[in-house]
Amino acid sequence: MSTLASDSPVETEHSFQLKGSLFTLSVLQLNHANLSLLREELGEKVRLAPKFFQYAPIVLDLGALTHYEDLNFEAIRKTLTEFQLVPVGIRGGNKKLHHLAQEAGFAVMLDPAPGHIRTSVKKDDLKQDIQTSTQKPELREASLEVGSRLITSPIRSGQQVYAQGGDLIIAASVSPGAELLADGNIHVYGTLRGRALAGINGNEKARIFCYELEAELVSIAGQYKVFEEHSHALPPGPKQLFLRDGQLIISPL
């Protein structure tokens, strides 16, 4: 699990602070809306392993129910809660189901896959409601899509950038103390200092590319390497990092 936290705001006299965070959640895909059958099967699972669910937060995937116009979300919630599942939101389905789900207190989770149409909160709405919050885009970016991100200014110490659902491309250098995160690959057309974590959701095929490698820490799908001294042993020049048989390989480009 990784968390992405933004900087704290200037004013400290408010009763709450809004921050961005990242959590990995399990998804329960509903294949039909027959609640009694669902209850039976969930009961079976719990009988075999009583502590299986343990109040796990889950997202309901309604991908198989897109032709449904109506679902009793209250009843679904009651059923799930019976078996110690904590439904926090839904994804997939259609607009009508989303509306019903929201009325029943479910959040509609934004699907990070690129190209997916956002059916709920748009970025402008967020801007309006949360004027002084920390969810404002911190860096000047060339594009604001969810998916791959391209940034052309240097990433400064203390800054953290996350490319959710895509690659992260930095056409500048990355300072020590900065942190780059991506579900996909990370490309740094400059010197990579600081930390770079690619494939953070488990994508073992993710790679890290850079013009110069002077990083403090690199990681691909959780396999990480800390560079205790300056990489004197490595010759200068462009490098790529990838996983081979679970090992983190550094190879000149």
Place this chain on the structure above:
Amino acid sequence: MENSKTKIVVITSGKGGVGKTTTSAAFGTGLALKGYKTVIIDFDVGLRNLDLIMGCERRVVYDVINVIHGEATLTQALIKDKRVENLYILPASQTRDKDALSKEGVEKILNELSKDFDFIVCDSPAGIERGALLAMYFADEAIVVTNPEVSSVRDSDRILGVLASKSQRAEQGREPIKEHLLLTRYSPERVERGDMLSVQDVQEILSIPLLGVIPESKAVLKASNSGQPVSLDAESDAGQAYLDAVARFLGENREHRFLSPEKRGFFSKLFGRK
């Protein structure tokens, strides 16, 4: 700020003790010497130093907090420099602390000052908390004071990140604050020996345009102890370097001096001049 003519320049660094107040005093004085009506504001509430460096500590009646709280007008708080025409100082409070500053209060003061002044120089305190954030919030340009030393460079880098994201310009999506690097306490001899980071080393990490290099100089201590901005000591290397930096800031093309170790002749070695 409303008035596009007035420029608000913040002198910041992140790291403490690198020369922000020395620079604010020297830079502000340099601008005034060039004929621009300039005010230097001390944002270091509770630990004020600007008045000492400018030699007007005995003339402080009201300060910036008094003005924000409506206890005094700007005219009452502003101190006119006795040596240089066009130069004014707005001191910080020594008895209150940083919580007395507010964004609205600062905005009000800057708006009023913009009516009369060409340049508003904001002397930021160290750190990235309230005082520093408010000093930079309304800035149009920033001079990032850095010592050629790793922790100063790291802190300056951090401050650059904050400048790019926490200023009014950033929040309103306007042209970003123009950043300038001012390297202070530079010793070419130590750089040559490999004991100190070079200009290139620092620029490689910070990647912002170099405004000037101020050499390590005894003149700075002398100046602050006598309450005189070092740029008034036109004979000293530091003084000249600051005046060069001001000229560059105003658009002049001046070569960087004091970058190579001094070739000391026989006589200067004999008499030990600096």
